[in-house]
Amino acid sequence: MVVSGDDELSRLAEDWLESLSNERGASAHTLAAYRRDLEQFERYLAGRLGRSPELVDINQLTAQIVRGFMAARRRQGLGSRSLSRTMSALRTFFKWLEGREIAKNRAVLQVAMPKVGHGVPKPLTVEKAGAVVDLGAGAEVDWVLARDAAVLLLLYGAGLRIGEALSLTRQDAPVKGRDSLRIVGKGGKERLVPILEVIQSAVERYLELVPYKLPPDSALFVGAKGGPLSPRIIQLTVKRLRESLGLPDTATPHALRHSFATHLLSAGADLRQIQELLGHASLSTTQIYTEVDRDRLLAVYDAAHPRA
Template identity: 50%
Template sequence: MSLDISPAARDALARWLDHERALNGAAANTIRAYGRDVQGFLAFLADYHGAPTGMAHLRAVGLRDLRAWMAHERNRGIAPRSLARALSSVKGFYRWLARQEGFDPSPVLAARAPRFQRKLPRPLSEDAARAVLDDMGTGASTGWVAARDVAVATLLYGCGLRISEALSLTGADVPLGEVLRIRGKGGKERLVPVIAPARAAVQAYTAACPHQLTPEAPLFRGVRGGALNPRLIARAMEGARARLGLPATATPHALRHSFATHLLSAGGDLRAIQELLGHASLSTTQAYTAVDTARLMEVYEAAHPKA
């Protein structure tokens, strides 16, 4: 941390991060991002005021300080999306700090995040998603590796898992039942229904895998028996993408997007899809409604006789 941040301020930040880790179950990557964001803000305050940032400075921060910080970050080329995330981190720190120190955090909480255009998910069509699952193991070096790649891809599309969630499964999870307990972002657990093709794909992999799948060890393995690197699934997807002539947006995560979009198109309930995906906020899931509407308009414009 910067030497221009007082020991008391450093300690406050460390205690907040411990709180987020222990009580809110924030993931390690999230904790690191929070720390970078708030540390950057505290270092800016020290430079802005020409004095080390102490607790008295933190209590006195006003809207003008927040605006100056955001202007500084924009001048450094920080993207609006990243700046909005950093501001969210700072606000989270201040909510906690205000409770600890007994001051009013309203000037900080009143700061508005910069507007930015949210990127819409880029799902595959239903035909393309099926084609990927059929093709996924084509470039594999051995039959069991092919079965592995197909099993992982089927979990992403058939169950809406993140790649990290699929690769976090262990030998204790097989054979798969009708429901899978997944620990997602922030350590939050959810129950995900497992469709028959996903169970069959994982069963085919476990039957072919040459490595012992003990309960405590990773389910999906690399060629040498270690935990499967997600980059290998990305490479397998790149091969399928090239063979099928799909765009660069056809990534492993696009299979999860496809799961959500196709469920919504089939009449799935938005709240239910939110729970299946493990989204903390419904607004995140609502992005798929925009995708569905955009596709509907494409069909309309292509098919309407007056278009």
């Protein structure tokens, strides 16, 4: 099942990953994670069998073997969230094999999913978020600073995921006259995102300064050598801002998307509207922001009420 091999199981794993990309619109990040999960499972099975696993071994797997694999990964330091994703990868792969009548083994389905703690987003305050996206507000900025400012504004001002912002092409550029963007998010789910005038201005400023010619179908945001901008560059930019602005460790590019949702909710936006803007498939995913807003309200109450 090592996806770099050329045996039957490797070929099937490649076909499965390709189907996830084409039929479900799985992101490159998800595909890479699932690939690693399969490879780890293959290594575990190879250790038990004393050889590389084959398709026939898949039919003979037991729930005990799967639990042993999960326990081994836990001992290696994997957290519940990563273990849950690993189980999801294995379940999806086995269901795919069964659906194509290649193999049938319900052992993976008999193993309970790891319990994942209910994570609550950690948004920035309005002031802190404003300080981050004011990155390119100065009179004299270079094109890199203008680029980073435009990307961060798309995360906070439009609620985009970093991958969504960096997948925009030059012809998608949200400049004056384009007050909305059609975004294809996780699972191929489309949504229409309003674009504020301040975002349009930031993108126009970047386009005026960028030293590279950007064809219509090329990446809108480019790196120092003119290739598509890596998410890592934006992550490092926010890391530097954490240090210079005294922001908490939870201040990440994705925290700007959380801040977008939380601040809209605080201003009275409807939860269903926020769900549409974020591109969540389920309202239950969006409802975590009600907990954030409640916690913030209680903190303000405790700090300000004379009887608190």
